[in-house]
Amino acid sequence: MKKLPLYKKLPVFGVVAFLFLGFAITITVAAPLMDKELYQPSPQAKPLDALASKGREIYAREGCWYCHTQTVRTIANDKKWGPRASQPGDFAYSNPALLGSERTGPDLTYVGDRWPDENWQIKHLQDPRALNPDSVMPSFAHLPQADLQALAHYLVSLKDNTAPDLQKRADQSTEADIPDVYKKAVNPFAGDTAAIAAGDAIFHKSCWSCHGATAEGNGPAASALKPPPANLRKSALTRSEQFLFWIVSEGSKSTAMPAWKKAGLTEEQRWQVVSYIKSLGGQQ
Amino acid sequence: MFSGKEGSTARGFYYSAVAWMAFGMVVGLTAALLMIWPDFIKNSVTESLRQYLTFGRLRPVHTNVVMFGWLSGAYFGTMFYMLPRLGETKVWSEKLGNFTVLWYNLTIAAHAVALMAGYNTGREYAEQPWPIKYATAVMFLLVALNLFMTAARRKERELYVTQWYMLGALIWTPIIYAIGNQFLLPTNPISGVNDAVVNWFYGHNILGYWFTPVGIGALYYLLPKMTGNPLYSHRLSMIGFWTIAFVYGPTGAHHLINGPVPQWLQTVAIAFSVSLIIPVWTVLTNFYGTMAGKWSLVRESVPLKFAVAGASFYFITCFQGPMQALRSVSAVTHFTDWVVGHAHIALLGTFSFIMFASIYYALPRLTNREIYSRPLQDWHFWLSFVGFSAFFISLTVGGLVKGFMWASTQSDPTQFIEVVRAMKPYYVVRALGGAMILSAQLLFIYNIYKTATAGREIRVGETAMPRPADLLAAGGATSDA
The missing domain is CATH 1.10.760.10 (Cytochrome c-like domain)
Incomplete structure (x- = not known):
């Protein structure tokens, strides 16, 4: 049996292959994980109340985040989605982060500023096409009323927390x-x-x-x-x-x-x- | 209890994988139809079933079943076919292999049930609850153990490029899976924006370190076999292997371009994404070099048609990838259906097509039976090819239309619905293309079933099984073979 060069021996190959990946893990996983600034809550970050937390769980469970993002990017195209671009600290209390990857529907970072009424949200969740005939959103009329309320409460809580409050009834x-x-x-x-x-x-x-x-x-x-x-x-x-x-x-x-x-x-x-x-x- | 017959593991994976493919694609087509008729399920099933069949429940079932059930299952089958042959040995343990087939089927079934029931962690491609993540990790480890032991006992000591790619993937994948799934900790300790960073490290690298190397490895096995040409350049394929290993890893944050992650992380991701051009060129150079003078074979051979189409789609996906990582391009294409088209051309147009070629090549050798029907093979290819082209073009063009419409309405969110309305024709073409792809696969599955049960038996000595050394001996730049 002829002798193989060292790098063609399986254990050596395995270690080298691992080290190549280790480079990526070090700079794009370990370094961000150790970056304390990424965890500092921004003025926008607010812990959710119990009902909104439950709503957020339903938001994750029902896969709302496949079609709705919660990230306002730093570019002009995204200005319509809110007064300020999302920053790392905005997500300090978020787990999972639910940034989303697709906008089949609108961005929801500040949806509570656009649609601040829970009853409107519930009606929209139950029958999106009654309020917007061209909507392709699923109807969630099958959800229990308690789930709808929690979800609506969560959606309404998504708003700009940094601007002065000039609102009255x-x-x-x-x-x-x-x-x-x-x-x-x-x-x-x-x-x-x-x-x-x-x-x-x-x-x-x-x-x-x-x-x-x-x-x-x-x-x-x-x-x-x-x-x-x-x-x-x-x-x-x-x-x-x-x-x-x-x-x-x-x-x-x-x-x-x-x-x-x-x-x-x-x-x-x-x-x-x-x-x-x-x-x-x-x-x- | 578990069969020890030679080839039974590869067969088991292949048969299971195509069944999961049919299921995963039916779910995908249903989701595509919901984009056109959002109430068609609501109007056709009873109230109690509706919660399991909304778009948000079906999408993760589709993605996870086609990624782990179909494509990974076909990869397992292909590796259990190719690795023993390349090492001129047998699978280390067919019994363990058959146990792994069962384990994998249960794991995928658990994915489908749990995701449809709404157990969703809120992380893309990592939706499954933690017990299923453990089952998936064990599945990869069982395959890796068996195939590394197989490789360790190889009689042909030389390693062909296919082995490098496949064995490399078996080392990387469990690591990436564990890190990307919150270190497999049930408490999901990574929160905030780092959750997204780690999620996309995983989401992109499961592609870079699992779907890419095994698919490319299989292509490197099939091309010389099917054309009779030696591999154009073994050295080039090695350069491709190590550049993939180095360059792919830091690209994950290109999913978060212009987003709430540090600028340096975005820039690193962009730089490495653009560098991916290098390994892609090595693959394509080798592909065209190996095909040289044998293009007429494409007319004769359906598996070669799939391989050629797959390599062409690979070129498109790998040109898109680096370009859409650029900040200015991402500003338009990100969040649109362009990205959905891109994901499908990689996993369906490229790697699934390579797996179709692999199955057509390997199955007669695993069953000693000829593929049952040649016309069905042709139908399978043309329906898949035309269907997928319609699917991809509609999403890509639709995505651009969407991206530019958004860019032209920078101040008014209420115009969003006009974009939704504008997408409808593209969604219709996408669903039609999807229906063609699905019908092609149903013909494929029927053909496989008939091959296994009623294909003409191949007599001893009829099909030559070329020694892998033959691949190397004439292997271009590999002087040390």
């Missing part, structure tokens, strides 16, 4: 409650018909499912919501532009009204919507 507020920054705001489009048309288009894409196609608070989701969505034809008469702009921007506390500032409408678009709402005044 709209139907319990008056002109006096408008925060200073909004009190001084001026509609750049006052009386501009093109802006009203643009606001009309935005309204019939983003607002109508709660407020209704006629803006009288009677959209398909309205029956699930408490308090009910506002009748904007009335608001147009009773509220100032500044009040409307404040609520459209910051949302309404403990209701389904999202903070559109965080939910993807630019300042310009929010003024256009306000112009449209105002244009409805007196058209009842």
Whole structure:
């Protein structure tokens, strides 16, 4: 039997093969694991309450994370998903991390800012296509009510924890409650018909499912919501532009009204919507 | 209790693997149809069954069953066929091998049941609960033990490149599996963003250190056998082997490009991902070199058709891989169906096709029977090839459309639904392609079944079994053979 060179002997081969992989393990597993900065909680990181934790378990169990990411990347394409890109410390309390790898559905990092109402979430989980005819999301109507509540509670908890809270409940507020920054705001489009048309288009894409196609608070989701969505034809008469702009921007506390500032409408678009709402005044 | 017959382990793995393939693909096709008709299961099964059949439950069943049930099962069969022959010896223990076949079948069944029941750890490709992770690790270790003992008792002392690749994979895979699955600790101690880092170390390296080397190793065995040409360059294949071993490992974080992981980790992943071009070129150079002058054989031989198609798809996947790791490309393609297409062209278009070739080559030699039907083989190839091409192109183009639509609506999340709407035609073509692929495999399975039970018997001396040394003796650059 001829003698093999050393590197062709099985044990030697095995050790060398292992060492080659060991290089990768050292720099891309061991080094990040030892990086303490990656574990420091950021201002965005908040431990979940018991119900939200249960909701997160259901989120993992039902595989929501195959179609929904919870990572806002550091690139311009992702700006629509929230006010700030995700940072390592945002996940300090997350196990599993549930970053996700595909966006068949929207990113959910700040979904609680866009859809802050648990009843809306439950209705959407039960019958996504009632609220969004083109949705391809599975219906979760088969889940027990307790599971749906936990899941909805978890989803609503996913929001920007770093911005100052300027939110109040709209139907319990008056002109006096408008925060200073909004009190001084001026509609750049006052009386501009093109802006009203643009606001009309935005309204019939983003607002109508709660407020209704006629803006009288009677959209398909309205029956699930408490308090009910506002009748904007009335608001147009009773509220100032500044009040409307404040609520459209910051949302309404403990209701389904999202903070559109965080939910993807630019300042310009929010003024256009306000112009449209105002244009409805007196058209009842 | 367990058979000690020669070849029984390889046969057992092959027969089980194709059955798991059919199951895994049915689940995959169902998931694809849910993208088109999201309520079709809800409307067709009773309330109590619905929870097991949502997209979120079916997807991990599909991925795990096709990865570990089909492709890994076929890999086990192929290694139990090729490694003893290359060492001119017998399998160390066919009895242990047959026990491993049973163990593997139970493990895969446990995957399917547990994942459908909703036991999901929330980590991609590592979803199974920890007892099943242990069962999987044991499965790999049993195979590794048997095949290393086989290799240690080889009579042909020289190691051919196929052995390097396969034995290397058997060392690496259990390590990667254990690390990637939270060190197999039931407490899942790795949390936060490092959970994702470790998850993708595993998610990508199970490809780099298991699916790639065994598939490429099998291709290196089949090409000289099927063409009669010696391997173009043994030295080049060795360079390929050690560069894969070195370069593949640190690439995992390319799944997290532009994400919440340190920039240096992303840059390392990108640099090594681009370097993967090197081992890929060695494989392709060797492939074309070995095929030289024998292209006319492709017309005659279905296994060679699969090998050639597989190598071509390998070229595409390995060109995509380094490119989509770049930050600017990833910004558009990441999170879209492009990635789903990329995953399928590697595991289905490349490595599954190589396994079809392996099974067509090995099965007659394992059963002493000719493949039952040549026309069915042709149908198997063309339906697979055309179906997969439609599948891949629709996802790739759809993914680009999606990525660019997202890029053009940087401020408005409510436009997301317009992108969902735009995807529908691509999802329809994908499902049609998937249906063609599945029907091709059903013909394949029928053909295998008929081969095993009614194939024409091969008389002694009819098929030459070339000595592996013949591969080496004429083996291009291997002067030391």
